[in-house]
Amino acid sequence: MKTILVVPTAEGVGLTSACLGLIYALECQGIKAGFLKPFSQERQNGPDRSNALYQHLFKSETVEPINYEELTRQWQSGQRDELLEQAVHLHRQISKTHDVIIVEGLVPTAQDGFSNELNAALAQALNAKVLFVSQADLNHALHSASIVDHQLRQFGGTASSRTSGILFMRTRGLPEESAQIPVTLNTNLRLVKEITEFESQIKRNFPEIGSASFPIVGMVPFSNTLSVPRVSDLATQIHASWINRGKAEKRRVLHSSLMSANINHELNKFIAGELIISSADRIDVLLASSLAVSNGIPLAGLVLCEYPQPQQYIFDFCQNAVKHGLPILHTSMSPLDAAQRLKYQHNEIPVDDIERATQVTRFVASHIDPEWLSQLVNGDYSARLSPSAFRHELVQKSISAHKRIVLPEGDEPRTIQAAAICQARGIAQCVLLAKPEAVIEIAKARNIDLPNDLEIIDPDLIRDQYIDAMVELRKGKINQLQAKEQLQDTVVLGTMMLALDQVDGLVSGAVHTTANTVRPAFQLIKTAPEYSLVSSVFFMLLPDEVYVYGDCAINPDPDAQQLAEIAIQSADSAKAFGIEPRIAMISYSTGSSGTGADVDKVREATQIAQQRRPDLLIDGPLQYDAASVESVGRSKAPDSAVAGRANVFIFPDLNTGNTTYKAVQRAANVISVGPMLQGLNKPVNDLSRGALVDDIVFTIALTAIQAEQQAQSIQNK
DSSP: OOOEEEEESSSSSOOHHHHHHHHHHHHHHOOOOEEEOOOOOOOOSSSSSHHHHHHHHOOOOOOOBBBBBHHHHHHHTTOHHHHHHHHHHHHHHHHHHOOOEEOOOOOSSSTTTTTHHHHHHHHTTOOOEEEEEEEEEEHHHHHHHHHHHHHOOOOOOOGSSSSEEEEEEEEEEEOGGGSSOOSSSSSGGGSSSSHHHEEEEEEOOOTTTTTTBEEEEEEEEETTTTOOOBBTTTTTGGTOOOOOOTTTTBOOOOOOEEEEEGGGGGGOOOOOOOEEETTTOOOOHHHHHHHHHHTTTOOOOOEEESSOOOOHHHHTTTHHHHHHTTOOESSOOOHHHHHHHHHHHOOOTTTTOHHHHHHHHHHTTTSSSSHHHHHHHHHHOOOOOHHHHHHHHHHHHHHHHEEEEEEEEETTTTHHHHHHHHHHTTOOOEEEEEEEEHHHHHHHHHTTTOOOOOEEEGGTTTGGGGGHHHHHTTTTTTTTHHHHHHHTTTTHHHHHHHHHSSEEEEOOOSSSOOHHHHHHHHHHHHHHHSOOOEEEEEEEOOSSOEEEEEESSSSOOOOHHHHHHHHHHOOOOOOHHHHHOEEEEEESTTSSSOOOHHHHHHHHHHHHHHHHHHSSSEEEOOHHHHHOHHHHHHHOTTOOSTTTOOOOOOOOSSHHHHHHHHHHHTTTTTTTEEEEESSBOOOEOOOOTTOOHHHHHHHHHHHHHHHHHHHHHHHHO
């Protein structure tokens, strides 16, 4: 999936026109692109303008954006992750039917100071390339470039792999004839003096802008005929009523003139496309307008101001102008105030101006460099799953799984709240092992709304029914008395429910240790037939991508065979959650540069894993920086398909893995989801005792997805 996020540098740069032009340019290359506007900044009710224009022009459906009130409410209340997850959800709906998606970003305004920050986060969440849109003036090259440079820095500059170029809209200073010729800085217009000077000034002062890594992908000339409103678009701006609507939907305002002098000195203003603004008591202006229209001059319209509109008998003298469709408006504003209001009329295309929208779309498309566009769309995108996309996929997949998850710590407050959330959102059918009255009391005290279908089972009422089954499962190791005693532990009880297929998964650890959670699983669930050990992974939600770390919780010092198995388990776990695995076997040495038992173990494990799973991208030994940093990877392992691009990191031992995950988590303020256990016959997952409610919700979702994956695996055998 290729996604291009179009980000404006300011208000009024022609953002929607740029998006529509980009879609049309792709269509001209045979690529049908989808359109997404995740967030609306329109404060009035009704259809979103960008969406409506897209649907009219391309006869295609899209999704409604999150409205402005909801956007600002969630942002101000700190629900930024939730906003991005909603944006990912909308993106996924469009991606079902399109291979390329053009996303319209937020406009930076004085009211919405969060726009740039949210745009940058959106680019990461959607794994999108960023195309900036700005205005340009060939006579003020440095000012035009400085605006772009300021915006570019907020997205990591040209060093960022996301920033892809700048499209200059409404470019002033181009020769008139260039309005009909594509201007992409790679055409014959390089010979035009103004273009050449503009480009050279930018290169001298802002060398990054216009470079190969951040090209100027087009310069769309300012067009009088395409950037001007219809007369019908002006009425609300000046609070006017119609005396004669005429051809107001067709006539465009190329210029406007305020009539203040004697009519003898104003006749030169009565030209095609002129909007005449006059006091309503200037009958001479009304008659002159009528005469001009009768003589074949297509005035844009006439605005009569301040005084009461003229009597009907005066209009009777102007019937010929009325018949020719001259739009005439009346406003109580003074002529000067009306003229000032119209001077600051925005240039955005109204929803119903399909003619202008069509022309603008094709005009913009003709000025976008097709070679750049082709390279961008057909180029290699690193398959990255962002944290927002990961959380979204996690929830959606768990909802589809419809699994029953037991929570042995049923009277723990965070667990109760997480279970209520999961139940309400359909993430899982949760089963709390606890006294119902205790759960209800805690819920009331903490204002938790318990869904009616949330299961709460009193452990005392069901323990005895599992004694015989537990003795059978641990035949020769425990007797009935010992089984009854062990079943007093709700983790053991929940594990027995899982062993007997009464639930699909188990989540514990909010108050129990890892050993308390894992030991019953080892004894009663055991490892899956294809594996010889149980290991763990953490999903590390870095700002730009999700990494998988294994094993950071279970195996202290795996040998080469075990390390290879951990790598394979971790790769399959990554795939199950939408991450295309590129597996790095981590060591203190890269390639053949180092020797010693520790490096040899990693090297041998890499070879074993490659032989067992030739379908996977696995390389090692690799140092962490060689695995994760592209420039270091190219330097230290230039022939590796994994170096610099790894997203699954397999550590040589528990000491290294646990230390690394905690260092990254704390130092970089990264959210980690897990540990998720892998290799068991059925899913059991451990929580950190400091887990937040959201951590528990995501772990329940992980467990539900694991259960579904295992069920599908059994069906396919």
